[in-house]
Amino acid sequence: MNLMNKRPAPWRQRQREETERNRQKPRHEKWYRKHWYIIAGLAGVLGWVLKDGADALDKASTLPTKLKTVKSQVLSWHYNDDSWNGWWTTSTEGLVDSGDVKVSPIRAQLSLSAVQGKVHGEFSSETICAIAPLIGVLMLDGDIHGNVLHGIAYQIVAGKRENFATFSVTPTKDGLTILPMQDPLGLFGNRLDLISAFAEEQKNHSNADCAVERQKFISENIRKLTGRADKDGRRRVDNVFGR
Numbered sequence: 001m002n003l004m005n006k007r008p009a010p011w012r013q014r015q016r017e018e019t020e021r022n023r024q025k026p027r028h029e030k031w032y033r034k035h036w037y038i039i040a041g042l043a044g045v046l047g048w049v050l051k052d053g054a055d056a057l058d059k060a061s062t063l064p065t066k067l068k069t070v071k072s073q074v075l076s077w078h079y080n081d082d083s084w085n086g087w088w089t090t091s092t093e094g095l096v097d098s099g100d101v102k103v104s105p106i107r108a109q110l111s112l113s114a115v116q117g118k119v120h121g122e123f124s125s126e127t128i129c130a131i132a133p134l135i136g137v138l139m140l141d142g143d144i145h146g147n148v149l150h151g152i153a154y155q156i157v158a159g160k161r162e163n164f165a166t167f168s169v170t171p172t173k174d175g176l177t178i179l180p181m182q183d184p185l186g187l188f189g190n191r192l193d194l195i196s197a198f199a200e201e202q203k204n205h206s207n208a209d210c211a212v213e214r215q216k217f218i219s220e221n222i223r224k225l226t227g228r229a230d231k232d233g234r235r236r237v238d239n240v241f242g243r
Contacts, residue, residue, distance in 0.1 A: 109204075114144065138165075140152070153167060
């Protein structure tokens with residue numbers, strides 16, 4: 001009998017088939033090998049915390065605030081806020097070599113405060129006093145675009161915001177120049193040139209509070225109302241007596 005042609009025993013045949021099936025099965029990667037980068041990251045953070053302790057956590061908690069501070073400083077530098085903060089005036093009283101600077105002949109003052117390109121301020125002038133004495137001081141809001149401030153002049157009237165004019169402000173060698181854009185009342189005139197205020201007494205809008213003009217305006221209107229009331233009263237009397 002030829003032993004080479006002898007078939008293998010059934011148990012050995014099953015063993016070979018089982019080995020072949022196991023060889024063909026896909027090998028599943030262990031979970032820790034598949035997500036090694038997550039484990040490494042967590043280990044790094046844990047090591048950082050254990051090393052630096054409370055100081056590390058404190059730095060992590062203050063980081064967003066520091067980032068906001070840096071962002072604010074960058075924006076302020078970008079818009080050059082410091083150059084827009086301050087007071088400007090048309091007064092040259094007490095200024096040496098005042099003939100060398102260019103200012104408008106009317107009395108006017110401007111105060112501005114800039115934060116990251118957003119500007120707020122106040123404007124007072126004898127033009128406002130002459131045209132609208134009850135307003136006195138105009139409030140200003142604006143935005144810096146490049147090297148020019150575009151703004152709106154307004155005031156609160158009867159609890160409601162009323163916009164009176166739009167304007168632009170441009171830096172000059174001596175100070176600032178205001179040019180009206182839409183100014184139906186002529187509150188800014190055709191052009192207004194101001195210099196940087198050099199004295200503390202110039203930094204006060206009460207110097208242009210329109211007190212004299214306001215009193216004159218009220219007195220004139222009271223006389224007009226009184227005269228109109230007298231005419232209406234005489235007209236009613238004449239109607240009664242058939243005159």
